[in-house]
Amino acid sequence: MATPTGPPVSCPKAAVARALLLGWVLVQVAGATGTTDVIVAYNLTWKSTNFKTILEWEPKPINYVYTVQISPRLGDWKNKCFHTTDTECDVTDEIMRNVKETYVARVLSYPADTVLTAQEPPFTNSPPFTPYLDTNLGQPVIQSFEQVGTKLNVTVEAARTLVRVNGTFLRLRDVFGKDLNYTLYYWRASSTGKNCSSSLERWCLRSSSSSSSCLCLCTSAGRSGQGPVGRRTRPS
Template identity: 50%
Template sequence: MTDSTLLFSVFKGNPELPTAVNITWSSINFKTILQWQPKPSGYFYTVEIHGQISDTKKKCILTTETECDVTDALRNVKETYTAHILSVTSSRMDNFEEPPFAASEKFTPYNQTVLGKPEIRNYTQKGSKLNVVFQDPLTPYTFPNGSFQSIRDIFQHDLEYKLYYWKDQSSGKKDVTTKSHTFEISVDSTKNYCFYIQGIIPSRRENRNGQESTVLCTSVGRNILDGRYLLKFVIQSLAF
């Protein structure tokens, strides 16, 4: 995956049950999946999410899976969390003995979630201007009215976007940056251009650059050439 991969194991409690290893956080646009190994046989896993200031939350209780969606346990995205993967039998959950567990590395969603692909909604090349309109990726978190928050709603001024563009069939790439949802750049009106967009968090030390959008290309140059060819064809036809 293209996300933060964090490995760590700590063993506590009764060691008679196997404990999880290779614990990883996988997070894109704040949707966060915890993964680990091995597949259990004769026992279960229960995930505990420990925050610095929030209460401990239990997720995927008595699961035989080796992954767990912990997104809704990380709503305070600037808080730092640690996951405990408990190895349990169904009866052990009811007594006071601490089950063996493995602990993940620390994870801070705001600093470590990967920015997903922006969605390009519209683009036009008219004359010497290329205009591109795009949309922020959405997160799993919602406003009180039920609508989904975008990554811009969470990152606000920490978020910017970069447009990379180049003449079709050329290797010379240029880029421009914006904090809005649109780009307007000057181009050669007779050439086609290809481009893509990428979200960026400049303040980050790691995972600064997000996933790249789909590469799209304009077709204005082809239309001009096609029009000239069509006009030439019509003139030649009339000549006969």
């Protein structure tokens, strides 16, 4: 029987397998090489006022990008601000789902030309954040004030938040209920002393009619068990 001659014929399945293996190796090498060029984020800080919440960090990236992930304490990670060169990420829409939940975020660092790999990139975790307890309360606005006899009636505008229920934005009072306290500060323009009266949304201050025009007013808001938050406001 004659022995066949000529070039050997390769098996198509073996060639495909070798190509796939080579591609996988190149991807792993690219991923491993890229991670040495990135810097892990640091100084992760929550900035939140009336539930508008932004996560900030450092440094500004060069030749790499960040992805932010956020999760309830026992939940799944959700990507935010995917492959960004910014050093801040607005996560308001995520924390609005439950303002009494505790959230944790993390910032992952990727090479700018990264490809999807099974290798986990370097990352830094944020401190825990509970919106109901940790958001700053913005300075209340004095809506109106009017003197009636020896009393000065002051009305504070009910601040809106980004928290929504059935499509309606809630006010601070709707969210906090009785946990929310307003404090009214008042003092004479020529005096260095300062008195304080605390109530909910309306105050009556006793003063003589001759000195009432010299009163300076400011308000602040706080939660039960916490100090007030706010800056002075002088009415015109």
